[in-house]
Amino acid sequence: MRLETRVRPSRRQVLGGAVAAGAMLAAPAVVRAQAKALKVAVLLPRSGLLAAAGQACHRGAVVSPKVLADFGYAVELINVDFESNVDVARTQTERAIAEGANCVVGAFESGATLAIAQVCEQRQVPLVINIGSVPQLTEQGYKYLVRNFQTNPQLVSGGLRLVKDLMAATSVPFKNAVFVHANDTFGTAQRAAMDRLFPAAQMPFPLLESIAYDPKAQDLAVEVTKIRALAPELVLVTTRSSDAIKLVRDMVRQRFEPKAIVSPGSPGLYDEEFYQALGPLADFHLYNLPWANPKAQMTQALAAAFKTAHPTNRFEVDCFNAGFTFEGIMVAADAFKRAGSTDGKALMEAVKATNIAEHVMTGGPIQFDEKGQNNNIQAAVVQNRNRTPTVVLPPEIAVSAPVLPMPSWQGRS
Amino acid sequence: MISLWRDMNRRGQVVLVVAVLAMLLAPVVATRYLLSVLTLILYFVYVGQAWNLMMGYAGQLSLGHALYVGLGGYVAAGLWVHFGIGPWLGVIPAVAIAAAFGAFIGWLAFRFGIEGVYFSLLTIAFAEFTRIGFDHIGPLGGAGGLFIPYQESRLGEWWNLRGGQLFFYYLAFVLAGAAVLLTAWLARSRLGHQWMAIREDETAARALGIDVFRAKMKAVLISSAMTAVGGVFYAFYYNNLFPAQVFEMSRSIELILGPIVGGLGTVFGPVIGAFVLTPLGELLIAVTDKAGLNAPGAKAIFFGLVLMIIIYLVPGGVWPWLSRRLGLVRRRS
Numbered sequence: 001m002r003l004e005t006r007v008r009p010s011r012r013q014v015l016g017g018a019v020a021a022g023a024m025l026a027a028p029a030v031v032r033a034q035a036k037a038l039k040v041a042v043l044l045p046r047s048g049l050l051a052a053a054g055q056a057c058h059r060g061a062v063v064s065p066k067v068l069a070d071f072g073y074a075v076e077l078i079n080v081d082f083e084s085n086v087d088v089a090r091t092q093t094e095r096a097i098a099e100g101a102n103c104v105v106g107a108f109e110s111g112a113t114l115a116i117a118q119v120c121e122q123r124q125v126p127l128v129i130n131i132g133s134v135p136q137l138t139e140q141g142y143k144y145l146v147r148n149f150q151t152n153p154q155l156v157s158g159g160l161r162l163v164k165d166l167m168a169a170t171s172v173p174f175k176n177a178v179f180v181h182a183n184d185t186f187g188t189a190q191r192a193a194m195d196r197l198f199p200a201a202q203m204p205f206p207l208l209e210s211i212a213y214d215p216k217a218q219d220l221a222v223e224v225t226k227i228r229a230l231a232p233e234l235v236l237v238t239t240r241s242s243d244a245i246k247l248v249r250d251m252v253r254q255r256f257e258p259k260a261i262v263s264p265g266s267p268g269l270y271d272e273e274f275y276q277a278l279g280p281l282a283d284f285h286l287y288n289l290p291w292a293n294p295k296a297q298m299t300q301a302l303a304a305a306f307k308t309a310h311p312t313n314r315f316e317v318d319c320f321n322a323g324f325t326f327e328g329i330m331v332a333a334d335a336f337k338r339a340g341s342t343d344g345k346a347l348m349e350a351v352k353a354t355n356i357a358e359h360v361m362t363g364g365p366i367q368f369d370e371k372g373q374n375n376n377i378q379a380a381v382v383q384n385r386n387r388t389p390t391v392v393l394p395p396e397i398a399v400s401a402p403v404l405p406m407p408s409w410q411g412r413s
Numbered sequence: 414m415i416s417l418w419r420d421m422n423r424r425g426q427v428v429l430v431v432a433v434l435a436m437l438l439a440p441v442v443a444t445r446y447l448l449s450v451l452t453l454i455l456y457f458v459y460v461g462q463a464w465n466l467m468m469g470y471a472g473q474l475s476l477g478h479a480l481y482v483g484l485g486g487y488v489a490a491g492l493w494v495h496f497g498i499g500p501w502l503g504v505i506p507a508v509a510i511a512a513a514f515g516a517f518i519g520w521l522a523f524r525f526g527i528e529g530v531y532f533s534l535l536t537i538a539f540a541e542f543t544r545i546g547f548d549h550i551g552p553l554g555g556a557g558g559l560f561i562p563y564q565e566s567r568l569g570e571w572w573n574l575r576g577g578q579l580f581f582y583y584l585a586f587v588l589a590g591a592a593v594l595l596t597a598w599l600a601r602s603r604l605g606h607q608w609m610a611i612r613e614d615e616t617a618a619r620a621l622g623i624d625v626f627r628a629k630m631k632a633v634l635i636s637s638a639m640t641a642v643g644g645v646f647y648a649f650y651y652n653n654l655f656p657a658q659v660f661e662m663s664r665s666i667e668l669i670l671g672p673i674v675g676g677l678g679t680v681f682g683p684v685i686g687a688f689v690l691t692p693l694g695e696l697l698i699a700v701t702d703k704a705g706l707n708a709p710g711a712k713a714i715f716f717g718l719v720l721m722i723i724i725y726l727v728p729g730g731v732w733p734w735l736s737r738r739l740g741l742v743r744r745r746s
Contacts, residue, residue: 047709055709080702083712086651086658087453091695094446094578111558114653118563122577123445136560140652143565152557183548185657188556 037074038336038347040329041096043106043116048084050109052241052271053321057108057130059313060322063305064329070301073333082107086115093119102342103128103335103351105328108321110134110185120144124344126335126351130328131321134189138373144348146372148327150265150290150379152186156193158379159264159288160201163234165393166262166286166381167204170404174205174234174259178227180247181238182215190238190266208232215243224250233259239268245277252281252409259405263287265379272317275387283384284406290361291380291389292319293397299360302326316388323360330359331366362397417597417680425741436586440579448582454691455585456646461671461683462592463639468669469678470596470605471632472612476533477540479664481511481637484543485644486654490561491553493573493649500574504645508638514539515637519630537662544660558655561648574649581650588646589684592639597680599635608632612678640668674723676730685732693719 042061045054058079065075078096082089089112093104097119104120104127107113113132120127121144129137129147133155138147150158167173179194181187191210198207208230213223220243227235235258239247251257262285263269269285292299292315299319306315306322315322335350336342356366364376381393383402392402421429439451460482467473488510489503518539522532548556567575574584599605607628610618619625648654658664675686697712697719727734736742 047711047713051709081698081712083698088694088698090651091446091449091453092698094444094449095695095699098444098446111651111653111655111658114560115651118652119449121563121565134557136558140560140563141565142563183556185556185558185655188548192555192557 037076038333038342039076039078039100039102040332041078041080041093041099041101041104041106042325042329043080043082043089043093043096043104043112044325045084045108045112046081050084052273053108053131053267054081054084056313056318056321057325059306059310059318060302060325061105061329063302063309063322064326067298067302067305067326068330068333071298071330073330073337075329075333075336077329082112084109084112086111089113090115090119097123097125101125102344103332103347105130105325105332108132110137113137114140117142117145124348126332126344126348128328128331128351130325133186138371142372144344146331146351146354146368146374148331148366148374148377149324150377151373152189152265153193153197154375154377155265155289155379156190157197157201158290159262160197160203162288162379162381162393163236163262163264164201164203166260166402166404169393169395170402172259172404176205176208176230176232177203177234177236178208178230178232179210179236179238180223180227181210181212182240182243183212184215184240186240186266187212187215187238194236194264205234207236213243215240217243217246220246220250221254223247224254224256227251228254228256235261237261237263237268238266239263241268241271241274244268244274248278248281248285255409257406257408261285261406263289265289267320269384270317270320270382270389272314275317275384279387280412281409282387283412284403286381286383286392286402287389288379288381289320290324290363290377291382291391292323292360293362293380294391294399295397296358296360298358299323302360314388316390319360319389327360327366330356416601417594420742422740422743424739425736428739428741433590440582445578448578450691450695452578452582452585452650454687455582455589456643456650457668457671457687457691458589458684459585459592459646460640460643460668461675461687462589462596463636463643464669465672465677465679465683466596466599466608466639467632467636469672469682470600470612471608471629473629473632474529474533475536475633475636475665476662476669477536477538477665478636478640478668479660479662480514480536480540480543481640482644482647482664482668483540483547483654483656483659484511484514485641486648486659487547487553487559487644488641489645490559490648490654494559494561495552499572500645500649501572504642507645508641511641511644512634512638514543515633516630519633523626523629537665540660540662540665544656547656547660554654556656558653561652563652574645581646584646588642593680593684595639600680604628604631609678670720674720674731676732679730679732681736682730682732685735686730689723689731690720 044057046058078101080092080096082092093116107116108131110132121142127145131149133152135151181191269287275282303315339346339350354366362380363378368374380391382389383392390400392398392400464478485507488507489500492498492503522535553559607623671686672683676682697715701712
């Protein structure tokens with residue numbers, strides 16, 4: 001005899017089960033769309049060739065959720081190191097999105113940023129570029145990409161304009177200038193922009209020559225000899241910190257003292273490495289870059305949080321990288337707040353409609369044009385004073401007056 | 414192909430069929446992340462196999478193979494961006510130019526007796542020259558990079574290598590499969606045996622009547638041409654090329670690690686090497702991220718340690734050890 005233990009389900013039970021199963025399957029999407037905090041993947045080159053800058057950006061990212069919470073934004077971060085490697089950038093973007101990232105911020109380096117952009121485009125996940133100056137980033141037709149940073153031409157033209165402002169503010173004229181640049185990706189792009197923009201900027205002095213150097217060279221003695229022979233009053237530079245150190249050391253060795261060394265839109269002169277290697281010789285160099293507005297309330301909040309979280313790092317030194325990374329995350333958080341959804345399409349529409357008046361970096365409100373470029377970012381003149389980057393122009397945000405001509409190398413203590 | 418199949422015992426044949434089927438069906442179950450990792454693995458299988466022909470079989474150590482990746486990528490991408498010539502056509506001049514570079518390097522080295530480490534230095538030097546040269550070629554973007562426009566409307570155009578992750582996965586699968594089959598065929602051909610004779614003892618090979626110069630030139634030509642095809646894949650997968658990235662020495666090293674770890678001079682060495690190293694890298698990133706470990710280079714240290722352990726435990730490569738251990742190949746008497 002066989003015991004019949006199987007019970008046949010009724011049609012109603014099957015229907016009920018199907019509804020329940022459907023609800024369970026749909027739940028993640030619904031929950032995702034109604035999430036209370038936006039999951040932002042922050043992809044940075046925290047190791048490898050670009051580690052120093054990537055780490056500075058990362059320090060800004062890790063304090064962002066707390067600072068943004070105080071301003072009414074809710075974000076959760078997925079921090080990813082892509083090791084300055086394009087392959088890793090692409091696969092890790094896929095991983096971050098698979099782990100639930102609703103938006104991506106990054107990636108400091110243009111090649112990696114484009115690799116990330118393709119994944120974001122296919123997955124319909126907004127990408128907010130924190131730092132990346134290659135103009136093509138916003139010229140490739142990506143719909144899920146915005147850039148809260150200046151392009152190379154914007155960096156150079158803004159930098160040159162501020163040289164004029166500097167001359168007016170200090171009443172120190174320059175008779176002539178030389179442009180010295182690294183022959184790497186960034187340096188060559190800056191050179192191209194300089195060649196095009198210097199004549200258009202109608203500068204009151206001629207550019208005698210542009211001199212390229214190999215950033216991997218052991219010293220820059222030959223280049224400095226060349227510069228010295230031209231006797232320029234102003235040396236415009238595009239450097240990274242390691243070669244900026246070599247450049248200044250060789251200038252000191254050869255006792256070449258221009259009235260000013262100005263970077264019209266490049267890093268290198270404000271890294272901790274530069275200050276530590278050169279000591280007092282690191283002072284009085286100028287760089288015209290978008291910078292953290294020291295008088296903005298949000299900058300002060302970010303600086304305070306930064307000091308607590310990273311007591312061994314200085315916000316004044318990291319604020320360029322940290323500030324733009326913070327703003328990238330804020331753009332995403334603000335869009336989420338307005339969209340009320342983590343759905344990629346809705347979120348991207350909100351990102352494109354961004355209008356944030358109160359923020360960290362210098363310039364007008366954060367807004368994006370139809371290509372996704374923020375054209376309202378303005379550069380400031382920053383000068384090294386006591387081995388600390390100090391905003392000296394424009395007057396409304398300056399905390400000190402510019403010193404020009406720079407004091408002699410000799411006798412600095 | 415048939416001899417490769419015959420070299421395996423029943424167990425080996427079953428494992429191979431299952432592995433191929435698993436790779437073919439992977440997109441059905443794999444997430445997009447896994448698929449992107451698999452694509453990368455297959456890409457490294459392909460370029461690793463190309464390098465394996467030259468070093469593993471012919472015994473010529475090239476440390477500048479990124480040169481051919483870059484040349485292939487730049488030529489095809491440049492033709493597409495400036496003249497609208499699709500990559501299936503563009504791959505022909507790309508391969509021709511890379512092979513011409515390979516031929517020149519080979520001729521220079523083999524004609525004038527530049528061997529061993531000096532040959533390796535020559536390959537590095539050419540990769541560096543070319544990187545510096547491309548930094549200054551304006552129409553190809555110079556140091557500022559060459560960008561292939563991303564057009565959503567063209568996404569389905571597989572004939573122009575404009576596709577999504579799935580398309581590139583299968584393309585990489587076909588390339589990797591073809592490279593394995595070609596290697597298996599070449600390894601058993603007359604040329605393959607000549608290469609191995611040269612690798613073991615060049616003087617003895619010459620004494621046996623092998624035209625050493627010609628055989629080595631063929632190795633360089635085939636390897637450079639194959640690598641250039643990998644470069645075309647790279648360019649259209651990432652849609653951008655920077656000389657500083659694509660010709661970089663670290664790229665060359667990345668490309669040769671798979672065959673070294675997997676087993677030099679074996680058909681499946683580069684395959685196993687890529688399947689060990691790429692997931693290991695991804696795993697270490699995930700683990701260090703999850704552990705909140707933010708020391709720069711921590712992952713690189715772990716990676717290096719694991720690599721040292723693998724090389725210490727299986728100095729002949731993972732594949733020869735694995736195939737013996739699992740009994741995947743026929744024992745030769």
